Amino acid sequence: MSIATVIGFFGAMGLFLSAVVTATDNYMIFVSASSLIMVAGGTFASAFISYEPRYVILSFKLIGKIMLSSGIGRDVLKNEVGRIIKWAYTIQKSGIPALEAEAKKAVRGDKFLKFGVDMVISGYTGDEVRDIMTTTTETSFGRNTVQVGILQNMGAAAPAFGMIGTLVGLIIMLDSMGGDPSSLGQGLAVALCTTLYGVLFARIIFLPAATKIMQREQIVRFRNYLVTEGLAMLADKKSPRFIQDKMNSYLDPAIHFNIDKMKR
Numbered sequence: 001m002s003i004a005t006v007i008g009f010f011g012a013m014g015l016f017l018s019a020v021v022t023a024t025d026n027y028m029i030f031v032s033a034s035s036l037i038m039v040a041g042g043t044f045a046s047a048f049i050s051y052e053p054r055y056v057i058l059s060f061k062l063i064g065k066i067m068l069s070s071g072i073g074r075d076v077l078k079n080e081v082g083r084i085i086k087w088a089y090t091i092q093k094s095g096i097p098a099l100e101a102e103a104k105k106a107v108r109g110d111k112f113l114k115f116g117v118d119m120v121i122s123g124y125t126g127d128e129v130r131d132i133m134t135t136t137t138e139t140s141f142g143r144n145t146v147q148v149g150i151l152q153n154m155g156a157a158a159p160a161f162g163m164i165g166t167l168v169g170l171i172i173m174l175d176s177m178g179g180d181p182s183s184l185g186q187g188l189a190v191a192l193c194t195t196l197y198g199v200l201f202a203r204i205i206f207l208p209a210a211t212k213i214m215q216r217e218q219i220v221r222f223r224n225y226l227v228t229e230g231l232a233m234l235a236d237k238k239s240p241r242f243i244q245d246k247m248n249s250y251l252d253p254a255i256h257f258n259i260d261k262m263k264r
Contacts, residue, residue, distance in 0.1 A: 042161030084230030155206035162198020
């Protein structure tokens with residue numbers, strides 16, 4: 001569970017609700033089914049018109065997944081360096097074929113790492129491993145960030161549909177001006193609810209979700225580049241200390257791996 005995401009979401013909703021509670025005792029003026037249908041329905045319809053249904057559905061699923069914690073943290077990046085160095089010692093001692101048995105458990109469930117290790121075992125050069133893995137990293141990043149664009153589009157569409165709902169409400173209100181003037185204020189309040197809903201959908205759900213997904217994918221891409229460099233050096237049979245220094249150059253100095261402290 002991503003505690004920060006949960007706190008941020010419920011904190012934002014709490015601030016909004018507390019502002020409502022302290023400003024009025026007529027809370028129901030902020031509840032409008034027609035406004036919700038206009039904003040949510042219009043935003044979803046726009047997304048399905050603009051993109052293939054499969055990607056829109058994936059985008060909805062990712063909104064829920066941002067509540068889960070990210071799988072890659074600073075310690076994970078440091079551990080990747082240690083793992084590559086350990087494999088370097090294995091290759092130094094027993095040759096590249098010994099890497100297959102050493103890496104068998106580590107690559108389980110990690111298709112990217114398995115792909116790279118298989119190339120090293122197959123005898124690819126460092127440049128070949130680096131080139132293929134870089135292409136894999138970038139194409140994966142491109143595929144996984146399609147949903148970011150969809151969520152950003154929905155974040156832009158929600159306030160627009162909120163404004164459309166407000167305009168519809170104003171037209172209806174102006175059409176009834178010849179009747180009871182006391183009903184105009186209530187009608188205007190309902191009309192403005194759609195704008196409120198549009199902004200809330202955009203700024204608390206769609207745009208923050210798009211930003212967090214993009215950040216997480218950037219972290220995965222960084223990790224993949226780090227691993228790619230390590231595997232390329234394994235293929236070239238570089239020394240463990242050289243691999244340490246090269247991979248540490250990617251990391252914050254606070255989490256540099258120290259080869260002298262590792263157990264071999």
